[in-house]
Amino acid sequence: MAKWGEGDPRWIVEERADATNVNNWHWTERDATNWSSDKLKSLLLGLDVESEEGKCEVTEVSKVEGEASVNNRKGKLIFFYEWNIKATWTGKSKAGVTYNGAIEVPNLSDENDMEDLDISVSLNKDEPDTTLFNLMKTKGSEKIRTALGSYVEFLKSEFTQGMILPTANGVAKLQSTSQSNAKLDKTQISSKSSTAAPINTGVKIPTCKFSMRDTFLTSPADLYRVFLNQDMVQAFTHGSATVEGERGGKFRLLEGNVFGEFTELVPDEKIVMKWRYNNWPCEHYATIALTFLDRSNETELKVECRGVPNSEEEQTKEGWRRYYFEAIKQTFGYGARLF
Known part of the structure; x- marks a missing residue:
């Protein structure tokens, strides 16, 4: 048997937390189909464009058909994905007239560059001609292309965490390629909060806890409602949002960069939620309790955060100050002194 430092390194069991797939030599595969389907829907649903004539928004993602997987061989990641996507868009003119149409992307694949994607935007039959159709075909298509490019980036960063395992010195060497070595469009979906996803070596994520306090010139009942009412959330975030204001209800806001689930609701007193940024390690949520x-x-609002990744502590604090506290005060006139 080879001793430490001698022989073929493929067979040396290194001093590490687990002794599987030493030096990342053996072929491993991870199915990314379900994760990809959810990610694509989250990136596309609620996507909107606006002009002087009105606003267009992706209101439904009706079909995400295909598959995706990531393979690790000799420390190299190989990506396979192929998707056919269908969605519905709705346009609303300044005069209040509503129009409906369809979107289809038949060839989102590792074999195609982002600029080669076929993005078909159409107006439903019997719908009158409208300038909003041109808005969706041009600016809307580009925003869809950007969102799909973000999916590929997230697949290569967020989903793959833990596939390249740390070696004896704790360093994980990461290489990546695709079936056709296609160029990746580096354009990311615009985000008020997103940063490049941190590389994770597969070990337990170090987390922290902290608390914040702020005071609002309103009653607890009114402030409580701000976090659970979809129209009010869309008002202070200045964008589309999905909020199911009940226990077990999901929420998604800030262009899909913040999402989670309400786990406990005590009317006018307390909200507890699973909460995360989109660029956090896959399936990792913090627990946020609002009192x-x-x-x-x-009303004094106490925010207790547990399970926030150490590297995201300052960003999370700043996000809550800016996109919750300050935004709520400015939107609803609840301004008060800050602790």
């Missing part, structure tokens, strides 16, 4: 305290003419 609403009546302070006579004010």
Whole structure:
């Protein structure tokens, strides 16, 4: 048997937390189909474009058909994905007239460059001609292309975490390729909060906990409703959002970059949620508890965060200050002193 430092390194069991797939030599495969389907829907649903004539929005993703997988061989990641996507878009003019149409992307594949994607945008039969159709065909198509490019980036960063295992010195060497070595469109979907996803070596994610407090010039009942009412969330985030204001209900806001689930609701007193940024390690959620305290003419909001990745602590704090606290105060006039 080979000793440490001698012989073929493929067969040396290194001093590490697990002794599987030493030096990442053996072929491993991970099915990314279900993850990809959810990711594609989250990136496309609610995507919108706007002009002086009105606004267009992707209101339904009716079909995400295909498959995806990631393979690791000799420390090299190989990506396979092929998707046929169909969606529905709705346009609303400034005059309040609504139009409906369809979107189809038949060839999202590792064999095609992003600029080669076929993005078909059509207007439903019997719908009158509208300038919003041109808006969706041009700016809408480009935004869809950008979102699909983000899917590929997330597949190569978020989903693959843990596939390249750390070696004796704790370093994971990461290489990646695709079936056709296609160039990847580096254009990312615009995000108020997103940053490049951190590379994870497959070990347990170090996390932190912290708390924040702020005061709002309103009642606990009114402030409680702000977090659970979809129209109010869309108002303070200045964009489309999905909010199911009930226990077990899902939420998604800030262009899909923040999402999660309400796990506990005590009317006018407390909200507990599973919460994450889109660029956090796959399936990792923090627990956020909001407590609403009546302070006579004010409401003190206490935010307790647990399970936030260490590397994301400052970004998370800043995000809550800017996109929750300050945005709510400015939108609804609840401005008050900050602790």
